[in-house]
Amino acid sequence: MTTLPQIDQDQEVRTSQEEHHEDFRMFGLATFLIADGMTFAGFFAAYLTYKAVNPLLPDAVYELELPLPTLNTILLLVSSATFHKAGTALKIDDSKNCRKWLLITALLGLAFLISQMVEYFTLPFGLTDNLYASTFYALTGFHGLHVTLGALMISIIWWQTRSPGGRVNSHNQFPLEATELYWHFVDGIWVILFIILYLL
Amino acid sequence: MTISLDNSKEGETKSLQPKGWLRYFSFSLDHKVIGLQYLVCGFIFYLIGGLLASAIRIELTSPLSDFLPRDVYNQVLTLHGTIMIFLWIVPVVNGAFGNYLIPFYVGARDMAFPRLNAVAFWLIPPSGLLLISSYFITGAAQSGWTAYPPLSITTPAAGQMIWILSVLLLGGSSIFGGINFIATILKLRRPGLKLMQLPMYCWAMLGTSILIVLSTPVLAGTLVLLSFDIVAHTGFFNPSLGGNVVVYQHLFWFYSHPAVYIMVLPAFGLVSEILPVHCRKPLFGYTTMVYSIMAIVVLGFVVWAHHMFTSGTPPWMRLFFTIATSFIAVPTGIKFFNWVATLWGGRISLNSAVLFSCGFIVNFVLGGITGVALAQVPFDVHVHDTYFVVAHFHYIVYGGSVFVIFSSIYHWYPKVTGRMLNEDLGRFHFALTFIGFNLCFAPQHWLGLNGMPRRVAEYDPQFTFVNQLSSVGALIMAISILPFLWNIIQSTFRGPVSGNNPWNALTPEWLTSSPPPIENWIGPPPLVKEPYGYGRNNKDSNEITTDT
Ligand code: HEM
Numbered sequence: 001m002t003t004l005p006q007i008d009q010d011q012e013v014r015t016s017q018e019e020h021h022e023d024f025r026m027f028g029l030a031t032f033l034i035a036d037g038m039t040f041a042g043f044f045a046a047y048l049t050y051k052a053v054n055p056l057l058p059d060a061v062y063e064l065e066l067p068l069p070t071l072n073t074i075l076l077l078v079s080s081a082t083f084h085k086a087g088t089a090l091k092i093d094d095s096k097n098c099r100k101w102l103l104i105t106a107l108l109g110l111a112f113l114i115s116q117m118v119e120y121f122t123l124p125f126g127l128t129d130n131l132y133a134s135t136f137y138a139l140t141g142f143h144g145l146h147v148t149l150g151a152l153m154i155s156i157i158w159w160q161t162r163s164p165g166g167r168v169n170s171h172n173q174f175p176l177e178a179t180e181l182y183w184h185f186v187d188g189i190w191v192i193l194f195i196i197l198y199l200l
Numbered sequence: 201m202t203i204s205l206d207n208s209k210e211g212e213t214k215s216l217q218p219k220g221w222l223r224y225f226s227f228s229l230d231h232k233v234i235g236l237q238y239l240v241c242g243f244i245f246y247l248i249g250g251l252l253a254s255a256i257r258i259e260l261t262s263p264l265s266d267f268l269p270r271d272v273y274n275q276v277l278t279l280h281g282t283i284m285i286f287l288w289i290v291p292v293v294n295g296a297f298g299n300y301l302i303p304f305y306v307g308a309r310d311m312a313f314p315r316l317n318a319v320a321f322w323l324i325p326p327s328g329l330l331l332i333s334s335y336f337i338t339g340a341a342q343s344g345w346t347a348y349p350p351l352s353i354t355t356p357a358a359g360q361m362i363w364i365l366s367v368l369l370l371g372g373s374s375i376f377g378g379i380n381f382i383a384t385i386l387k388l389r390r391p392g393l394k395l396m397q398l399p400m401y402c403w404a405m406l407g408t409s410i411l412i413v414l415s416t417p418v419l420a421g422t423l424v425l426l427s428f429d430i431v432a433h434t435g436f437f438n439p440s441l442g443g444n445v446v447v448y449q450h451l452f453w454f455y456s457h458p459a460v461y462i463m464v465l466p467a468f469g470l471v472s473e474i475l476p477v478h479c480r481k482p483l484f485g486y487t488t489m490v491y492s493i494m495a496i497v498v499l500g501f502v503v504w505a506h507h508m509f510t511s512g513t514p515p516w517m518r519l520f521f522t523i524a525t526s527f528i529a530v531p532t533g534i535k536f537f538n539w540v541a542t543l544w545g546g547r548i549s550l551n552s553a554v555l556f557s558c559g560f561i562v563n564f565v566l567g568g569i570t571g572v573a574l575a576q577v578p579f580d581v582h583v584h585d586t587y588f589v590v591a592h593f594h595y596i597v598y599g600g601s602v603f604v605i606f607s608s609i610y611h612w613y614p615k616v617t618g619r620m621l622n623e624d625l626g627r628f629h630f631a632l633t634f635i636g637f638n639l640c641f642a643p644q645h646w647l648g649l650n651g652m653p654r655r656v657a658e659y660d661p662q663f664t665f666v667n668q669l670s671s672v673g674a675l676i677m678a679i680s681i682l683p684f685l686w687n688i689i690q691s692t693f694r695g696p697v698s699g700n701n702p703w704n705a706l707t708p709e710w711l712t713s714s715p716p717p718i719e720n721w722i723g724p725p726p727l728v729k730e731p732y733g734y735g736r737n738n739k740d741s742n743e744i745t746t747d748t
């Protein structure tokens with residue numbers, strides 16, 4: 001076997017690569033969330049353009065109340081904090097506290113969804129009433145879908161952190177960390193959505 | 201943070217997978233198998249898209265719509281565009297070559313997420329079949345590959361909805377692929393291998409994947425809104441319900457201008473791999489190549505409205521997008537001159553791979569020049585939506601990307617099969633393709649400049665002769681596929697054995713056996729610090745042997 005000057009076959013490096021492998025699943029997830037965020041960015045851009053160039057038609061009804069969405073914002077922000085607490089508890093294998101905080105987080109998510117539903121049913125306009133109504137439902141609906149998915153994932157993690165028998169513990173934190181990142185992302189999107197849709 | 205890989209488990213899954221040709225029909229996790237799945241699947245769709253193109257060109261040999269009824273013409277046109285873009289060029293220049301080559305180039309044994317990789321591939325055949333089946337079941341979409349509303353809202357809904365669904369699935373596949381490439385290139389690099397030592401195709405794929413990840417989701421969101429307009433009768437893009445069609449165009453082109461680079465940047469990368477090997481010279485201007493790829497990525501996001509100069513776009517916006525678009529010519533020009541400089545004074549072997557690469561350079565420059573012309577508003581308002589635009593983008597997507605795909609097949613065929621292709625047939629294939637292509641599309645510049653609109657089955661009789669000329673070119677292109685197919689089929693069984701490294705190349709994929717073993721290298725992956733170190737020490741052709 002002739003050795004080329006450019007090629008240096010480094011045994012030590014090789015073994016270290018083959019046995020240990022940086023965990024890049026979080027990196028992959030973060031990339032995915034950037035992509036997901038771009039979907040929202042597209043929706044926001046469309047909404048802002050409508051606001052700039054498409055006035056509400058004269059007979060159209062489109063008015064939003066603030067109290068319920070403000071409550072929703074608080075619910076989600078608190079749930080981000082409680083999720084973080086669950087993550088910290090998992091690191092020290094405190095399964096009991098971890099599960100408690102997870103449960104609280106999931107319930108907060110559920111409360112958000114219920115309150116969102118209440119808002120939907122009390123609003124004086126429906127999906128196809130006018131452009132702004134459609135945009136409102138599309139944006140909040142797409143976000144709500146994310147929350148639903150997140151709440152489901154939290155429930156699964158809650159089940160998996162049971163001790164003994166659960167798969168998620170301080171040696172296998174990835175499922176919880178991934179869901180946590182996702183949850184923070186969904187909360188962040190909500191804050192932007194709240195500002196753009198309700199406050200602007 | 202480091203975790204240890206559960207090697208035994210991976211090994212088990214792999215050995216459970218079918219061996220031999222059957223594995224190409226399985227949910228294989230091997231990046232090389234997945235790469236070939238992409239290639240063959242893409243090529244089948246290319247043949248279908250080519251049949252549709254032939255139908256279009258037959259129709260256009262006469263000014264009346266006598267071969268296809270008008271609505272069928274529109275369906276054929278829509279399917280042709282959608283298939284060629286989403287099922288042939290994008291999956292092949294990214295998925296096929298990317299999956300086959302990138303793990304070699306970064307010194308890895310597979311992609312970062314093998315399972316996601318297989319999922320990304322297996323989304324493609326069903327969505328392609330879904331798209332094509334719509335023609336037989338409900339009638340395919342009729343609003344072109346751009347699906348502009350209000351046309352896409354008023355044409356038959358079923359076909360349009362199936363179109364949206366399959367494009368959404370293909371977009372998902374593309375995003376999964378992009379995430380995988382970014383992670384593989386940035387995170388899975390062999391220790392000791394620096395970013396600036398990577399072969400150029402890695403940079404092209406990194407840039408492309410960034411484009412994919414940032415732009416494809418916007419298309420997905422837009423198409424979801426469009427489908428609401430179609431089935432739920434919302435009015436996002438429907439002016440009669442207070443909506444705005446121009447918003448659709450902005451969102452669509454925010455994806456689709458980057459999409460043209462998703463089709464051509466990987467081709468840039470592939471050419472940069474092929475030329476140095478066959479000229480025995482280092483790639484000229486490596487660093488400027490890297491920076492121009494990244495410049496194209498950034499600029500690619502701020503030029504989209506050059507597709508909308510006649511959509512009531514305000515003057516300041518037209519000005520901005522004209523200037524930004526013209527700027528893209530700078531990094532593109534740098535790459536062009538770098539390829540020419542790579543060829544300059546090299547010991548060029550004029551084989552089929554090089555011929556197709558040189559064909560690419562010639563065609564791409566012509567397409568680039570018409571592109572810069574189109575970026576100028578005073579010119580564009582006259583030729584927008586005419587055959588001039590059709591000529592422009594076919595010079596780039598066919599003359600550019602498809603030529604590079606063929607070049608790459610000639611270059612990497614021995615790698616994949618361990619056999620050589622027949623060079624005479626290859627050169628004949630090139631001659632037919634090059635002549636047919638230019639005969640088909642060069643006259644379309646004239647048609648456009650003289651006012652023939654695109655996307656119509658009927659036209660003014662004064663254009664008859666030039667259209668027939670173009671159709672003859674298309675016929676030659678169709679015939680050119682035959683020597684290629686024959687070459688591939690007979691070489692698979694009877695081609696001369698190529699040895700491991702028939703081109704004496706230095707990039708890592710050649711530093712193993714041909715075809716490569718399952719995990720790419722028996723023994724450790726080589727550390728290639730100078731992938732283009734040709735002609736450095738008189739003796740640039742080292743025989744690499746791999747003990748098997
Ligand atoms: C030098 C770089 C380029 C410039 C300045 C440029 C400019 C333009 C402009 C201004 C248009 C709009 C024409 C019109 O509709 O009136 C256009 C259309 C188009 N370009 Fe380019 N282009 C360039 C490179 C490319 C590349 C690299 C590709 C593909 C790989 C490409 C593919 C297309 C396609 C597909 C269309 C037509 C889209 C449609 O309406 O269906 N272009 N180009």
Ligand SMILES: [Cu+2]
Binds near residue numbers: 503506507
């Ligand atoms: Cu463009």
